[in-house]
Amino acid sequence: xxxxxxxxxxxxxxxxxxxxxxxxxxxxxxxxxxxxxxxxxxxxxxxxxxxxxxxxxxxxxxxxxxxxxxxxxxxxxxxxxxxxxxxxxxxxxxxxxxxxxxxxxxxxxxxxxxxxxxxxxxxxxxxxxxxxxxxxxxxxxxxxxxxxxxxxxxxxxxxxxxxxxxxxxxxxxxxxxxxxxxxxxxxxxxxxxxxxxxxxxxxxxxxxxxxxxxxxxxxxxxxxxxxxxxxxxxxxxxxxxxxxxxxxxxxxxxxxxxxxxxxxxxxxxxxxxxxxxxxxxxxxxxxxxxxxxxxxxxxxxxxxxxxxxxxxxxxxxxxxxxxxxxxxxxxxxxxxxxxxxxxxxxxxxxxxxxxxxxxxxxxxxxxxxxxxxxxxxxxxxxxxxxxxxxxxxxxxxxxxxxxxxxxxxxxxxxxxxxxxxxxxxxxx
Amino acid sequence: xxxxxxxxxxxxxxxxxxxxxxxxxxxxxxxxxxxxxxxxxxxxxxxxxxxxxxxxxxxxxxxxxxxxxxxxxxxxxxxxxxxxxxxxxxxxxxxxxxxxxxxxxxxxxxxxxxxxxxxxxxxxxxxxxxxxxxxxxxxxxxxxxxxxxxxxxxxxxxxxxxxxxxxxxxxxxxxxxxxxxxxxxxxxxxxxxxxxxxxxxxxxxxxxxxxxxxxxxxxxxxxxxxxxxxxxxxxxxxxxxxxxxxxxxxxxxxxxxxxxxxxxxxxxxxxxxxxxxxxxxxxxxxxxxxxxxxxxxxxxxxxxxxxxxxxxxxxxxxxxxxxxxxxxxxxxxxxxxxxxxxxxx
Numbered sequence: 001x002x003x004x005x006x007x008x009x010x011x012x013x014x015x016x017x018x019x020x021x022x023x024x025x026x027x028x029x030x031x032x033x034x035x036x037x038x039x040x041x042x043x044x045x046x047x048x049x050x051x052x053x054x055x056x057x058x059x060x061x062x063x064x065x066x067x068x069x070x071x072x073x074x075x076x077x078x079x080x081x082x083x084x085x086x087x088x089x090x091x092x093x094x095x096x097x098x099x100x101x102x103x104x105x106x107x108x109x110x111x112x113x114x115x116x117x118x119x120x121x122x123x124x125x126x127x128x129x130x131x132x133x134x135x136x137x138x139x140x141x142x143x144x145x146x147x148x149x150x151x152x153x154x155x156x157x158x159x160x161x162x163x164x165x166x167x168x169x170x171x172x173x174x175x176x177x178x179x180x181x182x183x184x185x186x187x188x189x190x191x192x193x194x195x196x197x198x199x200x201x202x203x204x205x206x207x208x209x210x211x212x213x214x215x216x217x218x219x220x221x222x223x224x225x226x227x228x229x230x231x232x233x234x235x236x237x238x239x240x241x242x243x244x245x246x247x248x249x250x251x252x253x254x255x256x257x258x259x260x261x262x263x264x265x266x267x268x269x270x271x272x273x274x275x276x277x278x279x280x281x282x283x284x285x286x287x288x289x290x291x292x293x294x295x296x297x298x299x300x301x302x303x304x305x306x307x308x309x310x311x312x313x314x315x316x317x318x319x320x321x322x323x324x325x326x327x328x329x330x331x332x333x334x335x336x337x338x339x340x341x342x343x344x345x346x347x348x349x350x351x352x353x354x355x356x357x358x359x360x361x362x363x364x365x366x367x368x369x370x371x372x373x374x375x376x377x378x379x380x381x382x383x384x385x386x387x388x389x390x391x392x393x394x395x396x397x398x399x400x401x402x403x404x405x406x407x408x409x410x411x412x413x414x415x416x417x418x419x420x421x422x423x424x425x426x427x428x
Numbered sequence: 429x430x431x432x433x434x435x436x437x438x439x440x441x442x443x444x445x446x447x448x449x450x451x452x453x454x455x456x457x458x459x460x461x462x463x464x465x466x467x468x469x470x471x472x473x474x475x476x477x478x479x480x481x482x483x484x485x486x487x488x489x490x491x492x493x494x495x496x497x498x499x500x501x502x503x504x505x506x507x508x509x510x511x512x513x514x515x516x517x518x519x520x521x522x523x524x525x526x527x528x529x530x531x532x533x534x535x536x537x538x539x540x541x542x543x544x545x546x547x548x549x550x551x552x553x554x555x556x557x558x559x560x561x562x563x564x565x566x567x568x569x570x571x572x573x574x575x576x577x578x579x580x581x582x583x584x585x586x587x588x589x590x591x592x593x594x595x596x597x598x599x600x601x602x603x604x605x606x607x608x609x610x611x612x613x614x615x616x617x618x619x620x621x622x623x624x625x626x627x628x629x630x631x632x633x634x635x636x637x638x639x640x641x642x643x644x645x646x647x648x649x650x651x652x653x654x655x656x657x658x659x660x661x662x663x664x665x666x667x668x669x670x671x672x673x674x675x676x677x678x679x680x681x682x683x684x685x686x687x688x689x690x691x692x693x694x695x696x697x698x699x700x701x702x703x704x705x706x707x708x709x710x711x712x713x714x715x716x717x718x719x720x721x722x723x724x725x726x727x728x729x730x731x732x733x734x735x736x737x738x739x740x741x742x743x744x745x746x747x748x749x750x751x752x753x754x755x756x757x758x759x760x761x762x763x764x765x766x767x768x769x770x771x772x773x
Binding site: 202257265266390392393396407421424426427428 | 506541610712
């Protein structure tokens with residue numbers, strides 16, 4: 001009997017400990033308040049110290065900026081609350097603090113794909129009427145990504161778009177359309193290297209790449225009302241391009257394991273003719289000692305059906321919490337974040353793509369960041385990733401079905417109709 | 429185990445008696461016991477309160493949440509509204525894999541929803557558990573046997589064996605991710621072009637290999653503790669009687685180490701059933717490597733209440749497994765022990 005007595009409590013304690021870890025995430029989820037109309041109308045004239053919340057400040061742009069603001073506004077000082085560098089953790093931290101109606105999370109930096117969710121939960125102050133922001137001169141796709149149901153909920157802070165990198169030494173004129181690019185794959189075959197790669201591992205990057213393929217050929221994941229619209233010829237043609245290229249070997253088979261870094265590494269090692277990636281690759285590919293493409297790096301807009309393709313949009317916006325006590329100060333700070341001077345500082349100091357159109361033609365900036373003209377085309381043609389409060393479910397539906405489709409394990413039709421059905425059952 | 433094997437072989441006089449500690453004085457005995465009882469409850473109170481706060485409360489609140497619907501979208505305003513009571517629908521979502529259809533009824537969850545993955549995730553979790561625990565037991569036993577011997581550099585071997593266990597799982601996962609990359613060491617070493625994280629069985633084996641590498645030392649350590657409880661005289665006696673090495677292993681080592689082994693297997697099984705970080709980082713749950721814990725975490729991002737239902741289901745599954753272990757396998761151990769002690773008398 002001794003053993004029994006000993007084992008039972010041990011087992012019970014073990015199970016309790018396990019369930020505890022499982023429950024910890026759910027503990028705070030009790031109260032989701034809709035509306036928030038009362039909170040949104042309060043404290044509009046409040047002035048005083050505020051807090052700015054953002055993920056890890058890797059390139060040290062936020063602190064100097066806040067110092068500058070604080071010097072000019074001694075009575076309305078901004079404190080910087082730095083989160084981790086993991087997007088998921090930043091998201092969960094914001095959710096917890098909004099649920100707790102934390103008045104100290106005055107201005108928060110939100111990823112473009114979270115804006116709709118936070119807006120629908122009633123956590124973000126609508127930037128209209130008294131709280132309106134001057135948005136002239138901002139790139140339209142960045143405003144679309146920060147809007148929900150036609151209302152702007154956050155100030156575009158930084159942007160990002162996909163770029164097609166290519167080998168200048170092997171490709172004389174960069175391709176403008178997808179078919180042109182596929183036609184050039186014979187060059188890659190002759191050199192015995194892979195032709196094209198993006199990010200096809202099953203994660204957020206696959207959503208980005210699959211949406212780009214669909215949007216570039218005239219399809220869309222969601223229609224204007226936020227309803228899925230994937231059972232179309234255009235969407236089929238778009239996704240089919242990736243499927244066909246993978247089956248043909250134009251996309252090398254290992255690309256199914258690529259995230260951003262793996263694909264960059266393959267391109268830098270000279271194993272790819274074309275690469276779809278973000279602007280950050282430029283600096284690394286031209287300066288890293290091991291890079292074999294240092295002097296032959298070409299950049300152009302993503303290829304589409306008849307012209308530039310539709311990039312997915314990245315970047316962050318700055319939103320104001322409805323629970324903030326000092327909204328007048330918060331609004332001033334949002335305006336400060338989007339001034340030409342601040343945007344220029346973001347670009348030069350942190351390589352963050354500006355949200356103001358005219359900075360893309362700024363000679364000084366272009367000299368420092370040569371990809372800006374290409375990025376401008378990319379962002380101007382960009383389509384925000386599906387703007388929906390159900391983004392986690394939508395991105396999951398895309399990933400789970402695009403992944404087997406690209407690998408050739410699932411027909412394109414079935415993949416698209418399952419995406420459609422999955423999104424339908426989960427967005428209500 | 430300490431209560432079981434500790435006193436018998438090693439310590440000579442301790443078996444003398446439990447009553448020596450507080451010599452009773454006859455008259456004040458009742459008072460002493462009463463005040464001790466009071467004292468004991470006061471001393472235990474902080475622990476009980478702490479347990480209630482960190483264990484009982486979360487479990488109950490998770491169960492309550494699991495009967496609430498997640499917030500839904502009001503089509504007119506585009507804002508979320510409170511979900512209200514949900515009955516068992518959150519559980520139906522998982523166990524029957526029924527999702528609500530746009531017209532109000534329910535349909536089988538289409539691929540691409542989390543609901544459609546419940547049974548496959550359960551199967552994957554149990555597959556990982558059975559395979560990894562089996563491999564870890566065999567390898568761990570072998571490592572423990574080696575470590576139990578006396579040889580030159582034994583402490584060095586012991587320390588070296590523990591290194592994988594000392595590395596945080598997230599780091600281990602990243603490490604193996606590099607090893608299993610297409611251009612990684614595994615493919616280079618064996619001159620293969622396997623997409624380790626890009627197809628189903630290689631991905632599963634990648635997770636299993638990494639998990640076995642990481643947790644075998646834990647198994648070895650627990651078994652080693654059991655091995656060291658076995659007195660050397662028993663082996664010597666067996667040798668004198670002419671028992672072969674295999675007989676000594678089967679008749680002496682195995683039965684005597686069994687209680688320690690059972691606890692080690694129980695711990696590892698419960699641990700493996702909640703496997704999360706390794707597959708999450710290594711494969712992201714792709715190619716049928718999604719475990720129940722990964723499913724819970726993914727669901728938390730989509731809706732807390734449905735996730736609470738799933739974590740309650742996971743809790744029940746793990747509890748059942750633990751119960752079966754103690755009830756059946758543990759009972760078996762008990763019978764053998766009592767049988768043995770009867771024999772002694």
